[in-house]
Amino acid sequence: MSDNDPSMAATLAAATCALLGAGNASAADDEGDRWSIDSALLYYGEADNRVQDISAAISATRDFDDERKLTLSLTVDTLTGASPSGAIALDRPQTFTSPSGNKTYVTAAGKIPLDDTFLDTRYAATASWTQPLARLYTFSAGLGFSTEYDYTHLGANFSLARDFNKRNTTLFAGVAWSQDDIDPVGGAPIPMSQMLDAGDQSHKLGSDSKTVLDLLVGITQVLGRNTVLRVNYSFSDASGYLNDPYKIVSVVDPLSGDTLLRSPPSGAGPTGVYLYESRPDSRLKHSVYAELKHSLGRPVLHVAYRFMTDDWGIDSHTADARLRWPIGAAYFVEPQLRYYTQNEADFYRSSLRADEPVPQYASADFRLGSFDAVTAGVKFGGTTSRGGEWSARLEYYMQSGDVPSDQIIGNQARREQYPDLNAVIVQFGYKFRM
Amino acid sequence: MVTEQSLEIMYSGDHWVARFTAMASPCEVLIETREECIARRAAAIASQCAWSIERKFSRYRDDNIVHRINTASGAPVVVDEETAKLLDFSDALTHMSGSRFDITSGVLRRAWTFDGSDRIPSQETIDEILRYVGWHKVRWERPRLRMRPGMEIDFGGIGKEYAVDAAARLIEIELGRISCVVNLGGDIAVRHPRADGAAWRVGVEAAAAPGSPIRTIGLRQGGVATSGDSRRFLLANGRRYSHILDARTGWPVPDAPRSVTVLADTCTQAGALSTLAILQGANARQFLIGQRVKFWIQ
Numbered sequence: 001m002s003d004n005d006p007s008m009a010a011t012l013a014a015a016t017c018a019l020l021g022a023g024n025a026s027a028a029d030d031e032g033d034r035w036s037i038d039s040a041l042l043y044y045g046e047a048d049n050r051v052q053d054i055s056a057a058i059s060a061t062r063d064f065d066d067e068r069k070l071t072l073s074l075t076v077d078t079l080t081g082a083s084p085s086g087a088i089a090l091d092r093p094q095t096f097t098s099p100s101g102n103k104t105y106v107t108a109a110g111k112i113p114l115d116d117t118f119l120d121t122r123y124a125a126t127a128s129w130t131q132p133l134a135r136l137y138t139f140s141a142g143l144g145f146s147t148e149y150d151y152t153h154l155g156a157n158f159s160l161a162r163d164f165n166k167r168n169t170t171l172f173a174g175v176a177w178s179q180d181d182i183d184p185v186g187g188a189p190i191p192m193s194q195m196l197d198a199g200d201q202s203h204k205l206g207s208d209s210k211t212v213l214d215l216l217v218g219i220t221q222v223l224g225r226n227t228v229l230r231v232n233y234s235f236s237d238a239s240g241y242l243n244d245p246y247k248i249v250s251v252v253d254p255l256s257g258d259t260l261l262r263s264p265p266s267g268a269g270p271t272g273v274y275l276y277e278s279r280p281d282s283r284l285k286h287s288v289y290a291e292l293k294h295s296l297g298r299p300v301l302h303v304a305y306r307f308m309t310d311d312w313g314i315d316s317h318t319a320d321a322r323l324r325w326p327i328g329a330a331y332f333v334e335p336q337l338r339y340y341t342q343n344e345a346d347f348y349r350s351s352l353r354a355d356e357p358v359p360q361y362a363s364a365d366f367r368l369g370s371f372d373a374v375t376a377g378v379k380f381g382g383t384t385s386r387g388g389e390w391s392a393r394l395e396y397y398m399q400s401g402d403v404p405s406d407q408i409i410g411n412q413a414r415r416e417q418y419p420d421l422n423a424v425i426v427q428f429g430y431k432f433r434m
Numbered sequence: 435m436v437t438e439q440s441l442e443i444m445y446s447g448d449h450w451v452a453r454f455t456a457m458a459s460p461c462e463v464l465i466e467t468r469e470e471c472i473a474r475r476a477a478a479i480a481s482q483c484a485w486s487i488e489r490k491f492s493r494y495r496d497d498n499i500v501h502r503i504n505t506a507s508g509a510p511v512v513v514d515e516e517t518a519k520l521l522d523f524s525d526a527l528t529h530m531s532g533s534r535f536d537i538t539s540g541v542l543r544r545a546w547t548f549d550g551s552d553r554i555p556s557q558e559t560i561d562e563i564l565r566y567v568g569w570h571k572v573r574w575e576r577p578r579l580r581m582r583p584g585m586e587i588d589f590g591g592i593g594k595e596y597a598v599d600a601a602a603r604l605i606e607i608e609l610g611r612i613s614c615v616v617n618l619g620g621d622i623a624v625r626h627p628r629a630d631g632a633a634w635r636v637g638v639e640a641a642a643a644p645g646s647p648i649r650t651i652g653l654r655q656g657g658v659a660t661s662g663d664s665r666r667f668l669l670a671n672g673r674r675y676s677h678i679l680d681a682r683t684g685w686p687v688p689d690a691p692r693s694v695t696v697l698a699d700t701c702t703q704a705g706a707l708s709t710l711a712i713l714q715g716a717n718a719r720q721f722l723i724g725q726r727v728k729f730w731i732q
Contacts, residue, residue: 008725009726011526011530012526012530012706013699015523015526016702016706019519019520019702020596020603020702021603025625025626026699027655027656027727027728028627028653028654028655029633029652029653029654029656030633167732384447433652
C-alpha cells in the first residue's frame with residue numbers, strides 16, 4: 001500500500017466515524033490570526049529627580065507558511081531630568097555653561113553637579129525577516145533606525161543558525177553593523193578643550209560619527225529533558241566619536257583638591273576650570289555569556305552570567321537569576337535578582353591635577369567608573385481566555401560606586417565623590433494575536 | 435493504575451476550567467459558560483468518561499476486557515460493542531500503515547526499555563518476541579477475537595484520543611451546543627466554536643525541554659494530537675532510537691521526528707495521522723503533506 005495514498009484520509013474518516021459516530025464538524029483553527037502584537041509601556045525613574053524615562057513600544061510579527069516571519073517594531077521614549085556632568089562637588093556654588101553654549105546654570109555648594117538641561121525624545125523602528133534556508137538552517141536579517149535630536153542610528157544585522165543532533169544542539173552566528181551620527185547641541189566639543197563662556201563656540205566642531213561592528217557566535221544545547229544551556233561569545237568593535245559630548249572633568253588644585261576657580265570675562269560663564277572629556281576613538285569588547293534554564297516541575301529557574309572585558313580596561317560581571325512560578329493555570333509570578341559589577345576604565349579620572357600635563361584621554365563619567373549594582377524585582381503575569389498575555393514588572397535598581405583612593409585629593413575626601421543611584425522600573429506588557 | 439483524584443474546578447475570566455488526572459496525565463476541561471452547575475456537569479461527564487475508558491482498556495488491570503483477551507490462552511473471547519469498534523479501528527490503522535502499526539506489538543516492550551540508556555536488545559530476543567506480534571495472526575470475527583497464546587493487545591496507541599472524542603461527544607449529547615475543550619494530557623478536542631467566534635488557545639508541548647516554547651494553537655473546532663515523546667528514547671552507537679516501534683521489524687523507526695502534532699476534524703484522526711506519520715520515519719513530513727492536514731514536526 002502506498003504511503004501517500006490519497007484515499008487514506010477518506011478511509012480514516014470512515015473508520016473514525018464508525019468508532020465515534022457521525023456528526024463531527026470540520027477542524028477550524030485561527031489560521032487568519034497571523035499577526036502577533038506585543039506592546040509594552042515602561043517607566044524608569046531615578047531618585048532625586050535625575051533621569052526619568054517613559055517608553056512605549058509595539059511590535060508586530062506576521063507568521064507566514066514554512067516558518068517565515070516578519071517582525072516590525074516601533075518605540076518612542078522620552079527622557080527628562082538631570083545627569084551628573086562629571087564635575088566634582090565644591091564647597092561653593094559652581095556655574096557652568098549649558099551644552100547649547102548660550103546660557104549658564106548653577107550647582108549649589110556641596111552638590112555633585114548635574115546637567116539638568118537633559119530632555120530628549122527618541123523614535124526607533126526596526127524590521128526583521130526570518131526564514132528557514134535548508135532543512136536545518138534558519139536565516140534572519142534585520143534593519144534598524146532611530147533618531148533623536150542629537151543622534152541618528154542606522155543598523156543592519158544578519159544571523160544564521162543550524163540545528164544538529166536531532167535538534168538538541170543549535171549553533172548560531174551573527175553579524176551586526178551600525179553607523180551612528182552624533183550632532184550634539186551646540187556642536188561636539190574638542191576633546192580636552194576648556195569649557196568657555198556662554199556665546200563662545202570656538203572650541204566646538206560640528207557633528208561626528210561612529211561605526212560599530214558586532215560579531216556573535218553561540219551554541220544552545222539541550223542537556224536532558226529539563227535543562228537547556230546557552231553559551232555565546234560576542235566581539236564588538238566601535239570606532240569613531242565615542243565621547244559623551246556633554247561630559248566634563250574638573251581641573252583641581254594639586255594640594256587642596258578644589259576646582260581651580262575662574263572669573264568669566266563676559267560675566268556669564270563657568271566659574272571653574274573644566275575640560276571636555278576625551279575617550280579613545282576605538283573600543284574593542286569581548287564578552288562571554290552563559291544561560292541555564294532548568295525546569296523544576298512546573299516552575300522554571302533561569303540563571304545567567306556574563307563576563308565582559310574591553311581595551312579601555314573595564315571588566316564587568318553580571319549574574320542574573322529568575323524563577324518563574326506558575327499560580328494555577330493562568331498566572332505566574334517571577335522574582336528576579338541581578339548583580340552587576342565593573343571596575344573603572346584606565347582613563348577614568350574623577351578630576352585632573354592642575355600641575356600635570358593634560359592627558360590624552362580622561363573621563364569622569366560615572367558610567368566608566370567602578371561601581372556595583374543590584375536589581376531586585378518581581379514580574380506578575382497571566383493569560384486571558386482569548387489567549388492574550390499580560391504582565392506587570394516592578395524592579396528596584398541600587399547602584400553604588402567609588403572613586404579609586406589614589407585619585408582623591410585633599411578636600412575631596414570629605415565630600416561625596418560618587419553619588420549613589422537608585423531607580424524604579426515599572427513595566428506593563430500585553431501580547432495578543434489578531 | 436487508575437488514579438481517580440478529586441476534580442478541581444475554577445472560574446477564569448469567561449469560562450470554567452476543570453482539572454483532574456486520568457491515564458497518568460494531567461487533564462483539563464474548559465467550558466464556555468457562566469453557570470457553575472453546567473461546568474460541573476461537563477467536568478463530571480469528561481472525567482467519568484476518561485476514568486471509565488481507562489478502567490476498561492488499561493492493560494495494567496486484571497478486571498477488564500483487555501486482561502480477559504490477553505489471558506485467554508488461545509480461547510476465543512466475545513467482546514462488547516465498544517471494544518469491537520476499537521478493534522475495527524485498530525484493524526483499519528494496521529492496514530493504512532502497511533502493518534507498521536499493530537495493537538499486538540506491545541509485547542516488544544519486554545525487549546526495549548526507553549530510559550535514555552544504551553541497552554539495545556539482541557536480534558535473537560527481538561525475533562523471539564516477534565513470534566507473538568502481528569495482527570494478521572489474530573482471528574477477528576466480530577464480536578469474537580481469538581489470539582495465539584502469548585499474544586497481547588494494547589490500546590495505548592489510540593485509547594487516549596478516543597477518550598477525548600468520546601468525552602467531548604458525551605458533553606454535547608447532554609449539554610447541547612456548548613463550546614468546550616477536552617484536553618487529556620495534550621490530546622485535545624474542541625467542540626463548537628465560542629459564542630463570539632474567538633479561538634480557544636491550547637498549548638501543545640512541542641519539545642520536552644524547558645525553554646523551548648510550548649506551541650500554542652488557536653483552535654475554534656477540531657482535534658489535536660501529538661505522537662512521539664522526546665523524553666522516551668534510547669541512545670546507542672551515537673544514534674537516538676525513538677520509542678515508537680515498527681511492528682514489522684520490532685525495531686524503533688529510524689530517523690523518526692521527535693514529535694508530530696496534527697490538527698484534524700477529531701482527536702482520533704489527529705492521533706492516527708500523527709502516529710502513522712512517525713512510523714514513516716524520515717518521510718513523516720511528506721506523508722502529512724499528502725494528508726492535507728495542518729501539522730507541526732519537531
